[in-house]
Amino acid sequence: MNVESEVRRRIQERGKITFAAFMEVALYWSQGGYYTGREPVGAVGDYYTxxxxxxxxxxxxxxxxxxxxxxxxxxxxxxxxxxxxxxxxxxxxxxxxxxxxxxxxxxxxxxxxxxxxxxxxxxxxxxxxxxxxxxxxxxxxxxxxxxxxxxxxxxPVHQVVMTNDGLKEVYVGLEGDNLVELTDKLSNPALESRLKDLGITLVEGQTAEINLxxxxxxxxxxxxxxxxxxxxxxxGRTARDLYHAEQRARGTLVTYHQHVQTDSPLTRIGSQDITAxxxxxxxxxxxxxxxxxxxxxxxxxxxxxxxxxxxxxxxxxxxxxxxxxxxxxxxxxxxxxxxxxxxxxxxxxxxxxxxxxxxxxxxxxxxxxxxxxxxxxxxxxxxxxxxxxxxYPGAETEFEAFWQVTESEGSDESGIPPVA
Ligand SMILES: C[S@@+](CC[C@H](N)C(=O)[O-])C[C@H]1O[C@@H](n2cnc3c(N)ncnc32)[C@H](O)[C@@H]1O
The missing domain is CATH 3.40.50.12710 (Rossmann fold)
Structure with a gap:
């Protein structure tokens, strides 16, 4: 059985699953999740670190x-x-x-x-x-x-979306034979509490990922x-920046396959990375x-x-x-x-x-x-x-000598006061 069949099996057995549960299977299912396969990092992999x-x-x-x-x-x-x-x-x-x-x-x-x-x-x-x-x-x-x-x-992250009926969660379910994303009420009140604690209110239509x-x-x-x-x-970013309504209205979830970045987690399940x-x-x-x-x-x-x-x-x-x-x-x-x-x-x-x-x-x-x-x-x-x-195979290329770091840079990047 491949990972996609395992996702389908779980949905058929229990009904729709949270995006976080889907991501757990897609990346880490022991019998074929993305991270149980070939080495993902490097030129022949999907991304580099x-x-x-x-x-x-x-x-x-x-x-x-x-x-x-x-x-x-x-x-x-x-x-x-x-x-x-x-x-x-x-x-x-x-x-x-x-x-x-x-x-x-x-x-x-x-x-x-x-x-x-x-x-x-x-x-x-x-x-x-x-x-x-x-x-x-x-x-x-x-x-x-x-x-x-x-x-x-x-x-694995949960995905939430603000609707005209309040904050909802994104699930993965089946419509006929197709895997689809569905929205429904929150699976866990901690999702709403997280945003509240951060002082973040999403605008209608905005999607965001939350790592519980x-x-x-x-x-x-x-x-x-x-x-x-x-x-x-x-x-990553500080919360204010990460959940910015205009700059990241659709959240930050992306997928990587052979160094190409997309945002289609329901395709190539098990052979692409999913990250936020x-x-x-x-x-x-x-x-x-x-x-x-x-x-x-x-x-x-x-x-x-x-x-x-x-x-x-x-x-x-x-x-x-x-x-x-x-x-x-x-x-x-x-x-x-x-x-x-x-x-x-x-x-x-x-x-x-x-x-x-x-x-x-x-x-x-x-x-x-x-x-x-x-x-x-x-x-x-x-x-x-x-x-x-x-x-640049075979090419002679010139590179910038060094990216200079300016004094102002980073001095107020975090908005997080240092405390110990
Ligand atoms: C994006 S890769 C980064 C690998 C490496 N640190 C690098 O910089 O190339 C993420 C790694 O974290 C591991 N990982 C994810 N969740 C984990 C967990 N809960 N416990 C241990 N390892 C985990 C994955 O198996 C994977 O090897």
């Missing part, structure tokens, strides 16, 4: 983890728990770069990759890298950092951490309720730049054996901070029992430059995507 674009991403994450370890007074075991670790490339890039960082950081760093599908490509390097197959966080008493990249956007799994995520993460940080990277932007105001709120204080929310462009991306970009050419490789490395690093693309992703850092330290990724400081200077700059490997080959 920052770790695939350039190892500078993982290197600078390692720099941020190193500083977290320092501000926590260098615990003997510093756990980096990566949620939704996917193909394990970020783990590899972080641990590779961490091995060069000073003060014995690599010895304290215990990296754990967690995913609800099996994590590929993670090579066992001694006993310091663990793999956990789970869709919850089965830990207690950790000291360190729980990190994720493009993890919260992969959670954020609170269980925050409770799981805060429960696992005795002391440390939560570092979340994803595409993250509401970072709610991430902050559920975190606060679970005991996590927010230290800041900045763009990926600002985060990576403040951790030393400019230095890596200036020096990567020297370490690229051929002009073509130099160009590919330059393109990859630039893509990580590209406006309108990965550069606009958000980075939120929350904390528990560590006070309110000024973190390098959130605020400009000389610390990270002193660290990355003198270390070899990481270069693309066969496991990364070559943007020059993927997008």
């Amino acid at each position: 920052s770790p695939a674009v350039h190892p500078a991403f993982g290197a600078l994450m390692a720099v941020q983890l190193y500083q977290m370890w320092q501000v926590m007074d260098r615990p003997a075991i510093f756990t980096a728990l990566e949620l939704g670790a996917g193909n394990g490339l970020l783990c590899r890039d972080i641990t590779d770069y961490a091995a060069q960082l000073p003060d014995g950081f690599a010895k304290s760093l215990h990296y754990v990759c967690l995913d609800r599908r099996s994590v590929t490509r993670v090579e066992q390097r001694g006993s310091s890298i663990g793999r956990v197959l789970s869709d919850v966080v089965p830990f207690r008493g950790l000291e360190g950092c729980v990190l994720s990249n493009e993890y919260l956007d992969a959670f 799994r954020l609170a269980p995520w925050a409770n799981g993460v805060a429960g696992a951490l005795e002391r440390g940080f939560v570092l979340t990277i994803d595409y 932007q993250v509401d970072f105001t709610s991430v902050e709120a559920v975190g606060r309720r679970a005991g996590l204080g927010t230290l800041g929310l900045v763009t990926q462009r600002k985060f990576l730049s403040q951790l030393g991306l400019g230095y890596l970009q200036q020096h990567v050419i020297k370490q690229s054996p051929t002009p073509r490789q130099a160009q590919a490395n330059m393109a990859g690093i630039s893509d990580l901070v590209r406006p309108g693309g990965l550069g606009d992703f958000k980075v939120m850092i929350q904390a528990k029992n560590v006070g309110t330290p000024a973190l390098w990724g959130l605020e400009q400081s000389p610390g990270p430059i002193g660290l990355v200077e003198g270390l070899p700059v990481p270069v693309l490997t066969d496991d990364h995507l070559s943007l020059t080959d993927a997008r």
Whole structure:
């Protein structure tokens, strides 16, 4: 039986299902959901993520983890728990770069990759890298950092729509033989409460996605951490921006198949990704309720730049054996901070029992430059995507030297006051 038949079977058995229930089956049904099939990330997949674009991403994450370890007074075991670790490339890039960082950081760093599908490509390097197959966080008493990249956007979301008869929910049902979207009363009062808590009133005709799994995520993460940080990277917005009546009247739900973005979740069920932007105001709120204080929310462009991306970009050419490789490395690093693309992703850092330290990724400081200077700059490997080959095969292309980050940028991005 394929995923679409499973969706139909469930509807025939129980009647229409919420969009969130449909998304759970389409993405994660164990016998053929999207994430149980082939690798989705990369040139032959359906989309790419920052770790695939350039190892500078993982290197600078390692720099941020190193500083977290320092501000926590260098615990003997510093756990980096990566949620939704996917193909394990970020783990590899972080641990590779961490091995060069000073003060014995690599010895304290215990990296754990967690995913609800099996994590590929993670090579066992001694006993310091663990793999956990789970869709919850089965830990207690950790000291360190729980990190994720493009993890919260992969959670199933409910869809709601404002009608002239009030707020309704979108369901997936059958009309004859056809799978269709239907609207009916809310399946859960928490949907209306979420919008009310956010102070959001949708206008008639407006559709929006609501992720009710954020609170269980925050409770799981805060429960696992005795002391440390939560570092979340994803595409998303603050609630005011996300639920803007004119700019996002139809919500933000999209589908990806072979690098083409559409918004037709009822087609290619099981062979396309379905995702929605993250509401970072709610991430902050559920975190606060679970005991996590927010230290800041900045763009990926600002985060990576403040951790030393400019230095890596200036020096990567020297370490690229051929002009073509130099160009590919330059393109990859630039893509990580590209406006309108990965550069606009958000980075939120929350904390528990560590006070309110000024973190390098959130605020400009000389610390990270002193660290990355003198270390070899990481270069693309066969496991990364070559943007020059993927997008412009055979072409000689010029790339912007570097997307400059202006001072004003990011200073008032969140509208979320830092509290810890
Ligand atoms: C969009 S992919 C991102 C993969 C990787 N972090 C990257 O940046 O390439 C989302 C990943 O999160 C995993 N995932 C989604 N929900 C999860 C859950 N509740 N528990 C564990 N993993 C989950 C999926 O299996 C998938 O590997």
